[in-house]
């Protein structure tokens with residue numbers, strides 16, 4: 510198998526691999542539940558490279574407004590270059606979701622795709638989402654279920670634990686329990702909160718090219734990757750590849766990598 514050289518900018522690598530192959534397919538599910546309407550003011554928390562933000566602008570239109578918020582300036586840099594600017598007023602804010610520089614009651618809808626679980630304080634993140642919503646406003650928030658329900662990611666976790674740090678890949682899967690999540694939302698002030706479980710089998714072409722760039726993209730999200738220098742990261746990814754390619758082999762069907770992916774989706778109202 511041939512391998513493309515890993516890309517130098519983790520946010521661009523994230524957009525090209527994880528965002529396009531994992532978060533674009535999941536975006537439809539999130540937006541169907543959120544049902545943004547023309548004229549609404551929508552906040553995309555932990556917007557990353559703006560996979561959701563860039564579709565929201567077309568859904569709320571020129572009478573609405575969209576704000577994307579993320580902690581990582583590299584992610585926001587990519588988001589700014591890819592969002593259409595002629596469909597709705599749109600702006601990006603660099604801040605933590607646990608302390609948002611946004612006014613109380615200033616949004617009709619908050620969405621957050623696979624971001625909340627990375628916050629240092631989950632309850633603070635949910636309280637902030639509720640605070641910025643109008644009374645009766647809604648929040649739709651997805652977080653992965655556990656690694657025991659995502660066999661391929663569990664294998665990747667094993668490889669990353671061996672080469673980088675035990676559990677370095679686990680941060681994304683730590684808000685896995687649906688009832689715990691729903692109760693946390695109620696305890697954070699949401700009037701109503703339910704969590705549903707959704708699954709998708711993702712199919713990814715050219716897995717041997719996808720994997721090294723995906724690992725580079727993980728550096729935009731996972732602290733233990735991000736803290737390595739660019740050279741260390743490339744070297745680590747090179748070292749990990751034989752183990753990663755061996756791990757994914759049983760999950761390749763007709764040349765495509767099949768990833769069983771399961772998520773919680775919180776639907777809550779303020």
Ligand SMILES: C[S@@+](CC[C@H](N)C(=O)[O-])C[C@H]1O[C@@H](n2cnc3c(N)ncnc32)[C@H](O)[C@@H]1O
Pocket residue numbers: 528532554555556557558559560561578579580581584604605606607621622623624625627628629729730
């Ligand atoms: C897996 S990515 C998801 C990005 C985006 N929602 C998507 O669908 O592609 C997780 C994002 O959470 C952001 N993040 C992590 N901790 C954060 C915090 N405390 N406040 C705001 N964003 C945070 C990261 O910078 C990253 O962009």
